[in-house]
Amino acid sequence: MSDDSYVFEGPADEPPAPPRDNNPPLSISELSFALKRTLEDRFSHVRLRGEISKVNHHASGHVYLTLKDDKSAIDGVVWKGSVRGLGVRPESGLEVIVTGKITSYPARSSYQIVIETMEAAGAGALLAQLERLKTKLAGEGLFQPDRKRPIPTFPAVVGVITSPTGAVIRDILHRIAERWPCRVIVWPVVVQGDAACGQVSNAIRGFDAMRPDGPIPRPDVVIVARGGGSVEDLWCFNDEGLARTIAAASIPIISAVGHETDTTLIDFVSDRRAPTPTGAAEIATPVLADLQYAVADFERRLARAGGRILEDRRTRLRAAARGLPARPEDLLALPQQRLDHAGSRLGSALHRNTAVHERQFTAISARLSDGLLRRAIERRHDRLTAYADRFAPAMKRHLERDETRLAALARALASLNPKTPKPGFARVEGEAGLMIASAAALQDGQAVRLIFTDGARGAHIDGGGDAPAPRPRPAPPAAKPKAPPPGQGDLF
Template sequence: MTDVTAPDSNAPAYSVSELAFALKRTLETSYSHVRLRGELSKVTHHSNGHVYLTIKDDKSAIDGVVWKGSVRGLGVRPEHGLEVIVTGKITTYPAGSRYQIVIESMEAAGVGALLAQLERLKAKLHGEGLFEASRKRPLPSMPAVVGVITSPTGAVIRDILHRIRDRWPCHVLVWPVIVQGDQAAAQVAGAIRGFNAIAPGGAVPRPDILIVARGGGSVEDLWAFNDETLARTVAASDIPLISAVGHETDTTLIDFVSDRRAPTPTAAAEIATPVLGELRALVSDYDRRLNRSGARLIEDRRTRLVSAARGLPRPADLLALAQQRFDIAAGRLDAALGRNTAVHAQALLRVTARLSPEALGRQRQQKADRLTDLTQRLDLAARRTPERIAQNARLPALWSRLNAAGERRLRRDEDRLASLEKLRQSLNPRRPLDMGFALVRKADRSIVRSAASLGPGDWVSLQFGDGDRNAVIDNSAPPVVTPLAAAASKPARPKPTTPKPDQGDLF
């Protein structure tokens, strides 16, 4: 630095940087701890995590900054229009000749500001549908495990345990948390997530219902339960949750997102559990009513059966006729068996009279004679076989004549078939079209047989061998065309037909 002094003064000249940093040290030394109250405006959350804002009242304004490391420790979230009390130190920004406050802590200035912030947050969550009744889960009627999130040293947990023990003795899991202060919201949210993370069927039983409880207090004391993160954690819980924060007139944000709100912690225990004595009395009453209903039903069926039985005959009367028929049949059975045996004995005697050795010998002799006669006839037929073969020597000549006659008959049929084919081709209606002629049809597809049937302007269809063309009749004279000389063609000589000799017919 060059020390330049005026010729008429002994005061040294400061550079701009020297003066700016001297003022900065002076302000930071004199105002190292300042509490400032005002309304926030121009709140800007920078991408690097810092927050820049302005604190103002009705006459003045001062710039402020919250460094990234201090943002998490703020008591409230900086928002435009919020009245707060901030704590920090005054410093300057030498590059712009501005002074500002570096904020280390921030809290709402009063109940009015807190409630205004709460109303804005409630409107935001309500717009997202977190308060809708359709998303609230039903509470279990008879829970086996109840999870309680509260302070382990207060009177609240003793009241809840005492009430549950009197009404519905069950397993109670207590997750100890602090219920007031800056860390209360984070601990309660962590407890809710911890209970939801317990796997069913594990070593630690998973609660069927949760109770978040705290005793009464001021708005500032209960403010931790108005935290946005805690409210979203309560809404996302898979386990039904009862909110029991404060007294009956106290209302917090989690009361709107929980599945059920209880006016007091004791009332939460009563809502979560039934009364065992009442259930036993109810079951006993159901049992008595069931027995009385069953007895009345049986008695009614017995009465109806007796009434119906009066119109039916007695079983003895129904079986008397059948029993009589059975006795008569049994009395006749012995005599019938004897007569049947006698009849079969007589038939056997008649058959055995015809079975004698002489009759069997005659039948055997008859069969032997027939066999001898058949053998002789076979020998005679074998001796006559060569003579019959010699008589059939004329068969080859007869067969040759039959083949010749068949071939002549086949040729005549072939000639006749060729003639029929020529006749078919000559009668084919498309043959004239292939030779250059055309078939004329009217619009109704009828064939034109006379030129007089057509008049000027009539539409006709000309069918040629390779396709159809449409035309309109015009009576104007055709153009003159010089005819080409037709080549003289000699008539074809007819082939002399020689009559074939008659070969006769063997058929």
């Protein structure tokens, strides 16, 4: 007997069982997530140096960018919670050193770095020039704290040097109105470009030359403000002439240029630097200490109460997270990134949808013409004419019925007219010819006229309270017995 005799063979009509595979195929998602776990385990903490390009500040708060050198490039993402903690603001062309972990985006089969920290790699030509100018002015003593003027506690007039358009001036005016209702004088200037340095310098000298008793009062403090931007956008505030003008001014000046991480030369020579234009309005106006104390007290109480709640929720969350296949942050990272990409495509999809509807509307409007409207009007005119032909006879019959009813009502009204002869009725009139309709209107001895159908007679009221007894009517004559009908005899 051969070795085949040991193999059980089923019925002849059943196909043989397929051979077992020791290497089953993986799905695309299984492979993608396996690679993702491998990358995150192997490169959980890396430190890279490169130049930033293709920066995209998404509406969700995340920042997407590309790090490159002379040969390679890698995509990077900064989650919304880590953006505030970056040492520098991500800008195209800036060389930085970043730390984070390498992960993958399975939807595109690409890898990327999740950036946690970022710092500048070195100073460029502009930054080197700025450092030399700072060293020069610092050597002249323009940065010394003892030469800085104090900010007045209760300013009556606040001067603002900024662009008259944009959100900066609105934020400053709104903040000052909330905190300290004082007069604000705005000196409009351009805050970017070659002309910005001269205009800001002229505005500072103009404010400084005003008199307190002049037609326009002299400000007690001046705010130089501008919104955020790149190093090139803010470079006009690194001008040496502008810095010397601020240092020579007699009015206290608050510098509020850019965001909190932006630094310009005038920040060092001004009397006070504000992190933002809104912060400058808070520094220039009083009651800040009281508000800070109240807010700090509420903050401490809220922190203690919230800390206990957060700790309790954190404990529960950690207990629940143990059953998850990965960290909650990793589970949410990919859906967030997919949502960002879907949101980026939403605008173009809406434009395409509008174009489709526009084409459909154009195709439908091509079929509209004056003939369609004219035929519809003719159909309704014919229908109205048919209604009018049926309406005229019906209206005639209705008028005839109303005319008959009106004649009957006229006859009934004529029967009620006092001038119509009616036996037994008379009209009583006073001396003035007015008709008397009730006995209460008569007086004793009053002369009246009785109007009959055949004439009038005078009479006087006798004043008797009771009406005279009516005369007895004579009995009607006895009716003669009728003759019996012919042919009928008398029964009696």
